[in-house]
Amino acid sequence: MSTIKVKDGTEIYYKDWGTGQPIVFHHGWPLSSDDWDTQMMFFLKQGYRVIAHDRRGHGRSGQSALGNDMETYAADVAELTAALDLKDAIHIGHSTGGGEVVRYAAKYGKGRVAKAILISAVTPIMIKNETNPDGVPLSVFDEIRQGTGFSRAQYFYDFPIPFYGWNREGKTIQEGIKQNWWRQGMMGSVLAHYEGIKAFSESDFTEDLKSLDIPVLVLHGEDDQIVPFAQAPRAAALLKNGKLISYPGFPHGMPTTEAETINNDILVYLKS
Template sequence: MPFLKHKEGKEPVRIFFQDYGKGKPVILIHGWPLSHQAWEGQIRTLVEEGFRVIAYDRRGFGRSSQPWGDYDYSALAQDLSQLILHLDLKDVTLVGFSMGGGEVVRYFTDYGADRVAKAALIASIIPLVAQKKDNPDGVPQKDLDGILATLKTNRIGFLKDFHKNFYNYDENTDKLSQANLDYDFSIASHASPIATIKAAEAWAGTDFRPELKNVTVPTLIVHGDADNIVPYKTSAEQAAKGIADNTYELIKGAPHGLNLTHRDRLNELLVGFLKK
């Protein structure tokens, strides 16, 4: 199995990745609390459309190693940078789903755009999850604190029901089944407990608004207007205002997990953007 091993941070890590196809490279960065397997509905399509697709597991998740610390976004972006250097990728497109949007933006902040041709933010947390006086549509801090408290006391119980809201399950039973929820629960429950908590602290507490100007490549922004996890007004709508060269697509009725429920539409948008 392919692993990237590096010692650039405080602790050595092994990052598991899959590398399929030939053509222009595309890196898929998964959301919280899943793994690269969340991209199953996109990988095959992108490879068949002529792209080289690299999907990896964030540290602490999937088959990657589970260090105790270093889950801030600069540490996570460092793993992404090391993967790009390891594979000597050029003209790569970075695609971040949900939490993964943070790695995309922080990569530009810490490493620039020399090796990057395009970017995509899919149901992304960018630029800010938390509600603030100048971000009134964000998630109230008491709700974020409640999530973190529950992860520390009843992680498994929280994860058991999390993906119902992730997919707006009751409204989308024609698009996914209980088996999909069980699959996600299996992936999420086997992630590192400390990584699950610390990664949540990162996506809940990082304000990327000052960093949007660093995204200097053409960027696709896709979000669902029925996203109950990351409301589009605090994320995609603001990202579209802060990233100079962007294409913004709001999918009607799509939940947070639109990569599954609205797979065909998302794939159409991705392929069109990548081939433009």
């Protein structure tokens, strides 16, 4: 397997295929780089170099007891991009991965990042607090913590249903996709997944978004039951060079269930 060892000794697994301008994919919680299979194949065939890593505590990366927070996630990406000497790179993040992209680009990406794409992203901040009164209540994340920490196998088996919008009228569960979600989740560390909930729900990316000079595309489904759609226009409004595309009826997991639409919209943006 291709891995690098970051400064605290944790091994980060990654895939690196092809040549050309690099696209780096950042997966969502609690998944792995495998969640980008469709995008990796599509953009590889378009002549890009495609790279995806398993976040620490996820997939095939090391299960460190420490560093399951957004600052460390971004620092790990910085070490990976430096090791691969990536420049003029496009960074694409889904959900938690969208926050990781923004934090990495703002803190470490100067001179290395050409464009960013945020899909169903947790930016600018998810949790309801004094400065974000329209956010998601803490009790929702506490329920996710309880299910993840103490009944993970069953909780992760049920979680893909709202994730992919299969609880909506006329939708049919795609069993292969559901089991692949469960497989990816169960590969990771229960501790990393438990602590990662705080990372994706309470991290505030407002200043990161404001600081970015690069073009950023924001994609979000209007029927997202995991990260509310209201996040997307708020994030786009904070960007100096942002563009928002919304999708009526699309779920949180739209890079998988609506891959053809998402991939083609990204390709048009990259070529514009």
